[in-house]
Amino acid sequence: MEKVKVLRKYPPKRDNILLILHELQRLNPNNYLTEDDLRLVSQYLSLPISEVVGVATFYSLFSLKPRGKYLLRVCKSPACHLEGAVSLLQEIKNYLGIEEGDTTDDGMFTLETSECLGHCAEAPAMMVNDEVFTKLSEESVREIIDRLRRS
């Protein structure tokens, strides 16, 4: 089973927990950590399940509920804010018909906000899964969303 393969890549030491959680989450088509994942990690690292949940919930890149195929994370930090991140976020909300934190009914998109993504000279920026998109405008985000929808 693929999950077991992921675990085996790392020695069963606690300091590998973030790397393992990252990989398990990436395996999941819905971009989240299932109860089964957390239980596996708890057994593999000999940690109480509450500890594993405690770690997973501390970090904003992990989710314990299912997310869309594409995770949009729009930067709201000051440099992007100055370049219109707020109206951009509103445009995405309108276009997808969802609120921040929600997933579209077809399971394609989840909308989240994020702090600085380190692409501030090309603000405003957002990440879609592992890819960064910059210098966004209301037209270009609509284009990006349309393109992802077709793919």
Add this chain to the structure above:
Amino acid sequence: MRLARSHVLVSIDIESVASGAWEVLKRLKEEISRRGLLEEIKVLETGTLGVTGLGVVLAVYPERIYYGKVKPEDCPRIVEEHFLKGRPVQDLIIKEEVVRAVRRDLIGPMREQKRVVLENSGIIDPEKIEEYLARDGYTALEKALSLTPDEVIAEVKKSGLRGRGGAGFPTGIKWEGARKASAMEKFIICNADEGEPGTFKDRLILEGDPHKLIEGLIIAGYAVGARKGYIYIRGEYALSLHRMHKAIEDARKYGLLGEDILGSGFSFNLEIKEGAGAYVCGEETALMESLEGKRGNPRIKPPYPTVVGLFGSPTVINNVETLANIPAIIRKGADWFRTMGTESCPGTKVYTILGDVNFPGLIEVEMGTTLYEIIFGYGGGIKGGKKFKAALVGGAAGVFLPESLLNVRMDFDNLKQYKAVLGSGAILVMSQEASIPKMLHSVLYFFRHESCGQCSPCRSGTRELYRISGHLLERKGKAEDLNTMVKLSEALWYSSLCPLGQSLIMPVKSALENFREEFLPLVQ
């Protein structure tokens, strides 16, 4: 989508206009558009480029190529040959001597920088160790291994290098502390969690010159007596993670990492850890908690990491830019390093210039360069010819500086006089049109979101400050709210457990003091 590949500056002055600069500009734009290069090649009008007697002058950056006596009919050739095929048009190029004489007075990306940590970024292929080796790569390591660890530390101390992660602590003294601690095991950590809003300098080192960082880390390990190092990279930096993994693998193949490095008997290994989206993990003790696989809650200091650090062992933790300075210091010596910068802060500093400037981006200049020169020289001044209002210097945990402080020389000590900080080196520029209350609100949102919640002053204080500032923006505020905000941030300064809660006082006080007139109408 990406940053423009090249910028073309077109000189617009009396001489060039008489020679047809506007016609050249128009034709150039048409050709670039016709070739579908609009996203990649950016054309900018600028004042004189300083070259006289050569008609219309174009400057192409980052290639640093100058064309002279350009006529509209040359444009198709320049676009086709240079921008499309990468072959500069030789017969139009201005001689190097002519160009060198004027370069210092230029603005924007053409202006002369002092590159130490960024010397290779954008020049070498970061995925090829051979290219790093060809530019004196790993010769500093060789030299360090021929010295004793104490001699290495003495050189770093003498250089006066101070930590570039924000606090400016002397690096040599930190190393010495860990070296003197007696323990079976010691660690080196590279802090690559870069989460300070407006900062991406470390990303460009990780992506652009990963081996420089590795070399710095091995030297640090040797000096301190550590056999193991960690690079903690924020989870959002996918390309940095990829490049660092590759670089470590290649260094291992060349015998630069692992057992008995270069036959010196010294062994050192590096491991990469990936963060998962928590700004507070950039704080050194929180980072260690996270690296150990726990929630990233900061620890109480003392004990300091050099005594009790990762897994309870003496640990040196340094920022990416700090470590990237080490190879040059060892290779060229502390005296060379001290020829740059100021007496108490030698060397260079990498800044990110953002917001309402003509040339947002990354520069490396000597410590002590004025804010004015950074914003108006390198940043090219305010977009659209507007007026400067403020610069948020040092990231979210930074200070809103007004126009009257533009002439401040930027280094760790000098900024302190003005109750400001250099921080991460992020400079967010705001024009007359920006609203300081709105920017402050965005900063407070950031702190509320990133407070780890471990101690109650910060947990409830950040929420309360955000709430009050929101009220102000909705015009529901009361006159005493402004004082309450200052008082609250002072309370956080006294009682928070870690610098995250403590540093909120910087943006809050500076905004309310330096730009009070923008807040007053909100409470009337």
